[in-house]
Amino acid sequence: MKPKQIGVLFLIVAGVLVAGLFLISRGENSKDENSNVKGQSQVIENVTPEKAYNLIQDNKENDDFVILDLRTPDEYAGGHIEDATNLDYYSDTFRDELENLEKSKTYLIHCQSGRRSTVVLETMKNLGFKKVYNMTSGIAGWQADGLSTVK
Secondary structure: OOHHHHHHHHHHHHHHHHHHHHHHHHHHHOOOOOEOOOOOEOEEEEEOHHHHHHHHHHOOOOOOEEEEEOOOHHHHHOOEOOOOEEOOOOOOOHHHHHHOOOOOOEEEEEOOOOHHHHHHHHHHHHHOOOEEEEEOOHHHHHHHOOOOOEO
């Protein structure tokens, strides 16, 4: 090989190495599935009614733990988990109300069967909420497991 060809080959290999290192470093610094914008780890998890009950018991004295009932006011009035806050999924102001919640608190969300809360779980994840637990079987699963509600 001529010296000129060796120089060109060296530049090509060096360029490939630099590009590879750049791509690797970008992958290490990118936001992963369980990180929010600030780089803090998120907990976004589906839970059973039993696990939801245990979370509630473990957080009885925790002011930063919020139970969000995503059903309509009529559904909520028919029976809800004690201390749950009603945030109507079908309300025109739902998205604004959700965005105004404190993202650093821990939320247990549920609806009637899990359909609405599954959508909201993804929304809360994308909005940067720190800890959100979704009771996938909803209040129906809660009651099927014999857990109590209040009116």
